[in-house]
Amino acid sequence: MKTEHIVRRSLAEEVASAIEEKIKLGNFPIDSKLPAEPELMKQFAVGRSTIREAIKYLSQSGYLHVQQGLGTFVKRVTGHHALDAEIEKGNFNDIFEVRQVLELKIIEKAAVNRTTKGLRDMAIALKNRAKYANSGNFTLCVEADIAFHSAIAESCGNSILKALYNTLSVHVNKFFTEIYKDTSPFLISQKRHEDLMEAIKNKNIQQAVALATQIIQHK
Structure with a gap:
């Protein structure tokens, strides 16, 4: 039997994936402000560092834009996953x-x-x-x-x-x-x-x- 390789994801990646899904479903519309960290921590039952890592990942992937002093905003509904995979x-x-x-x-x-x-x-x-x-x-x-x-x-x-x-x-x-x-x-x-x-x-x-x-x- 052929063994399939399973890629394990970190907790931050799981949270990022969940936020990404909400963006694609329109729960977090383009140009809308993402909920504050405490609210996201409560929503996903994770710590502050996990939320920050997830937001960092989504920002680097093109979904979010962090504006210092203002908050985190939804930038687009598609990311750069294909290019990420090629660079990887x-x-x-x-x-x-x-x-x-x-x-x-x-x-x-x-x-x-x-x-x-x-x-x-x-x-x-x-x-x-x-x-x-x-x-x-x-x-x-x-x-x-x-x-x-x-x-x-x-x-x-x-x-x-x-x-x-x-x-x-x-x-x-x-x-x-x-x-x-x-x-x-x-x-x-x-x-x-x-x-x-x-x-x-x-x-x-x-x-x-x-x-x-x-x-x-x-x-």
């Missing part, structure tokens, strides 16, 4: 190559189209990146790094590039957790990230792309 099969070199091509184009466009809000989001993420790197909080440091680059993607003015980056960022996050053991690489590259934001702010495309290339290639 790729090796490090493939992901690295795609990241470089995608991110350099995003940064080039962000240097032209950045907004005041986009620059503010970048600054907040960079401040958190430095804080968590200095305190040695690896998980939050990686999240802040991804938030910084996601803010750049948000500022590029191309929704497709932004969606592609948000999907890829999940796998970049996994890559970071595999190759880095502490926050020291983030401390080393903090100044270069700050210079990158300044170049984007000044609409200096050439300098922004050069700095981004150095960051990606760890130079």
